[in-house]
Amino acid sequence: MANPDTTTARLEAKPEGFGSVLRTALARGVVRRALFLSFFISVLGLVTPIFVLQVYDRVIFHAGLSTLYGLVVGVVLAAVFDYVLKQYRARIYQSLGVRLDVVTTEALFKRLLHLPLAELERQPSAHWQSLFRDLELVRARFAGPIALLLVDLPFVLLSVALILVIAAPLGWVIAVIVVAFLLLAWASSRKAKMRAGEEKQAQLSRDGQVTEFASARQVVKAQVLDETVTRRWREAQHQSIEATLQRSVSTDRYRDLGQMLAQGATILMVTVGALAILNQEMTMGALIAANMLSGRVTGPLNMLVGQWRTLVAYRQARARLDALFQSPIEKSGGSVPLAESKGELEIQHLQFRYPGAVNDVLVALNGRVGPGGLHGLVGPNGSGKTTLLKILAALYEPSEGRVLLDGADVAQFARRDLAQWIGYLPQAVQPFAGTIRENITMAWPQATDDDVRRAAGRAYALEFIHDLPDGFDSQMGEFGLKLSAGQRQRIALAGVLVRDPPILLLDEPTSDLDREAEAGLRDELHALSRHGHTILIVTHSAVLLSVCDGIIALRKDGRLRAAGSAGDVLPELGLVRTDGATE
Numbered sequence: 209m210a211n212p213d214t215t216t217a218r219l220e221a222k223p224e225g226f227g228s229v230l231r232t233a234l235a236r237g238v239v240r241r242a243l244f245l246s247f248f249i250s251v252l253g254l255v256t257p258i259f260v261l262q263v264y265d266r267v268i269f270h271a272g273l274s275t276l277y278g279l280v281v282g283v284v285l286a287a288v289f290d291y292v293l294k295q296y297r298a299r300i301y302q303s304l305g306v307r308l309d310v311v312t313t314e315a316l317f318k319r320l321l322h323l324p325l326a327e328l329e330r331q332p333s334a335h336w337q338s339l340f341r342d343l344e345l346v347r348a349r350f351a352g353p354i355a356l357l358l359v360d361l362p363f364v365l366l367s368v369a370l371i372l373v374i375a376a377p378l379g380w381v382i383a384v385i386v387v388a389f390l391l392l393a394w395a396s397s398r399k400a401k402m403r404a405g406e407e408k409q410a411q412l413s414r415d416g417q418v419t420e421f422a423s424a425r426q427v428v429k430a431q432v433l434d435e436t437v438t439r440r441w442r443e444a445q446h447q448s449i450e451a452t453l454q455r456s457v458s459t460d461r462y463r464d465l466g467q468m469l470a471q472g473a474t475i476l477m478v479t480v481g482a483l484a485i486l487n488q489e490m491t492m493g494a495l496i497a498a499n500m501l502s503g504r505v506t507g508p509l510n511m512l513v514g515q516w517r518t519l520v521a522y523r524q525a526r527a528r529l530d531a532l533f534q535s536p537i538e539k540s541g542g543s544v545p546l547a548e549s550k551g552e553l554e555i556q557h558l559q560f561r562y563p564g565a566v567n568d569v570l571v572a573l574n575g576r577v578g579p580g581g582l583h584g585l586v587g588p589n590g591s592g593k594t595t596l597l598k599i600l601a602a603l604y605e606p607s608e609g610r611v612l613l614d615g616a617d618v619a620q621f622a623r624r625d626l627a628q629w630i631g632y633l634p635q636a637v638q639p640f641a642g643t644i645r646e647n648i649t650m651a652w653p654q655a656t657d658d659d660v661r662r663a664a665g666r667a668y669a670l671e672f673i674h675d676l677p678d679g680f681d682s683q684m685g686e687f688g689l690k691l692s693a694g695q696r697q698r699i700a701l702a703g704v705l706v707r708d709p710p711i712l713l714l715d716e717p718t719s720d721l722d723r724e725a726e727a728g729l730r731d732e733l734h735a736l737s738r739h740g741h742t743i744l745i746v747t748h749s750a751v752l753l754s755v756c757d758g759i760i761a762l763r764k765d766g767r768l769r770a771a772g773s774a775g776d777v778l779p780e781l782g783l784v785r786t787d788g789a790t791e
């Protein structure tokens with residue numbers, strides 16, 4: 209009864225992509241206002257060349273001192289006005305930058321948190337970190353120098369038009385210069401496109417090495433992996449430097465070509481202008497003013513050649529962000545949660561394959577646990593026990609088949625709703641920096657002191673917490689490193705138990721515990737299972753298996769080997785109960 213529809217039911221594709229996040233961040237009318245201001249700033253930019261033209265042609269040749277004073281007053285006023293407008297425009301872009309930062313970072317964070325686990329596991333952590341750096345490129349594009357350049361660019365035409373008016377014989381020269389710059393910008397964009405991808409990949413690989421070292425520093429020190437780590441880092445660093453170098457060679461080349469072109473433009477303008485003056489087609493003042501205006505044309509165009517790399521990098525960042533925002537996310541609400549759970553989990557025709565893998569990890573599994581009871585999930589390494597637990601906890605979507613909670617397909621529930629019915633303790637616990645209390649209440653901040661104490665008691669952690677000088681307020685340190693592995697494991701379990709979910713899925717909860725703690729936890733779990741909780745434990749511990757009511761055994765190939773009461777299945781598996789307990 210495989211139901212293919214259910215395979216994506218818990219995921220939903222949110223129609224709004226990164227584009228709509230950007231639209232929210234880009235306050236309405238900002239670009240229009242910026243264009244408006246840029247227009248006036250560009251018009252004011254024409255004042256100085258006109259001033260120079262007038263001074264040369266009118267003041268110097270006709271000794272018009274009163275004209276000079278008038279012109280100076282005008283040009284100074286224009287400069288002040290220009291300053292005020294530029295400040296205003298800068299303010300607009302500063303607040304836009306802040307807004308972009310806040311809105312896009314929050315949207316990205318939320319998006320990542322709603323991605324299914326399988327998707328998150330598909331990429332290394334450096335990839336997810338790099339998405340936040342991509343946001344910096346988005347900021348640069350919409351609120352950085354490149355944004356200013358883009359709004360200024362159309363008004364280059366004003367300078368071109370004025371050159372045509374005051375120095376008509378230079379019209380074809382400026383046309384040639386503009387075309388030459390556009391060709392150069394186009395050529396540099398093609399090169400930048402090729403290089404930017406390589407550089408990004410190399411940087412990702414290098415950053416990945418750093419992240420890996422930072423999180424595995426204990427192992428690196430303990431096993432003296434200095435040489436291996438250094439070699440791996442050096443290789444990644446070498447590739448990154450190589451890619452950056454190649455990219456720099458090409459950007460430097462285009463930057464210098466741009467400067468050369470600007471120089472060539474001046475030489476051409478002055479030469480053609482001088483000839484025009486000799487032919488009495490143009491005045492000296494017109495040539496000087498036209499030369500100044502050509503600087504206002506070549507400046508932004510030259511900047512465009514240089515900034516093209518940022519634009520290409522932005523476009524690639526945008527593609528990555530768009531892809532992320534288009535990929536399906538977990539349902540975040542809208543489901544009708546169960547009012548109460550009996551604690552019965554059932555799997556039907558369950559099949560699972562990791563993305564990109566060749567073989568199924570779990571094959572044709574059927575079965576039911578609960579309501580109530582303590583159940584052991586056993587099988588050789590790699591038989592799929594952890595995977596099955598993650599599917600039951602709705603962390604993975606089954607490739608085929610379905611999981612039912614009290615007869616209802618879990619695909620219809622949002623994970624947030626499911627979390628109150630199903631508690632899951634992963635195999636490798638990863639505490640957060642902060643106090644023990646903060647770690648226990650992390651998933652349920654409204655927990656009372658009684659809830660915390662009760663959960664710690666059930667996780668057999670109360671005794672050692674009381675022995676610590678600061679008790680529940682003791683700091684755990686980064687990754688909980690100030691505590692022992694067994695203590696960390698029990699605090700993580702207390703964090704699962706604090707909400708008192710009726711179903712508990714525990715992946716090797718005693719792997720780091722000493723014998724006494726293991727026996728203590730066994731008794732607590734046994735007692736819980738007698739008070740309405742359904743507990744499924746992945747374990748190899750004979751101590752835990754000894755109190756299990758039922759056993760599910762998987763084979764190496766992910767098929768069911770046996771399932772039934774512990775009394776029947778354990779002897780069949782050769783795992784005999786150690787304490788002679790009977791059901």
Ligand code: ADP
Pocket residue numbers: 329562565569587588589590591592593594595596
């Ligand atoms: P067990 O808990 O029984 O030791 P797991 O469920 O951890 O087994 O793993 C079952 C199989 O799935 C293993 O062969 C493992 O290689 C594979 N596997 C586990 N996690 C992943 C993953 N994230 N991506 C791809 N394959 C995986």
